[in-house]
Amino acid sequence: MLYVHTIGHIGKDSRVIAGxxxxxxxxxxxxxxxxxxxxxxxxxxxxxxKEGHIRLSEYLTKGRLVLVEGTLSYSLWEDKNGDSQVQLSITADSIAFVNSGKRNATGNDADEEPVKAAGNTPVPPADTPQDDADDLPF
Structure with missing residues (x-):
């Protein structure tokens, strides 16, 4: 058994399936x-x-960054071209939301798109420490 921790973005809104x-x-x-x-x-x-995960389903929407912990398994299948494919699956013990950064006034992540100066060079945020040429270790 492989127990894994992984972080990823949700591809489509989660769904609850009654079996x-x-x-x-x-x-x-x-x-x-x-x-x-x-x-x-x-x-x-x-x-x-898990009941707690099922209740979270309305918040597990496309694009959200989540940390999933659980047991990893895989299955083999053939696609329509006859090529072998591997499907990785996790039976989740824990699902947690991952904060992707600070939010600005518009509700977007501040770190998503840095402001570009002339020449399309990214401008670092104001609170980013700048390297001092005299303080470099080499």
Whole structure:
């Protein structure tokens, strides 16, 4: 058994599915991995039958950043081209919202898009410490 902790963005609004053994929460999250300067998203299916998670379903909406802890499993399937694919799934023990940064007056994350100066060079936020050339360790 693999017990994992992962952070990802919800791909579509979560849904509650009523089954023969009770209701459960279902959602898919995109977990970003950075390799060789490129971002690659791995999709992970998340399921939970915990009552607390089912009650949170209305807040688990597309784009929200969440931390999921639970047991990882996988299944193999073939796509329409006949290629083998792997579906990763987590049976969640814990789901938590992750704060993605400070909110500004418009309700958007302040860190999402830095203001650009002339020449399209990002301007760091005012509270970002600047490097002092005399204080560098090299």
């Amino acid at each position: 023969t053994h009770g209701s459960f929460l279902a959602m898919d999250i995109a977990v970003d991995d950075y390799s060789k300067g490129q971002s690659v998203a791995t999709w992970v299916r998340v399921r939970s039958n």
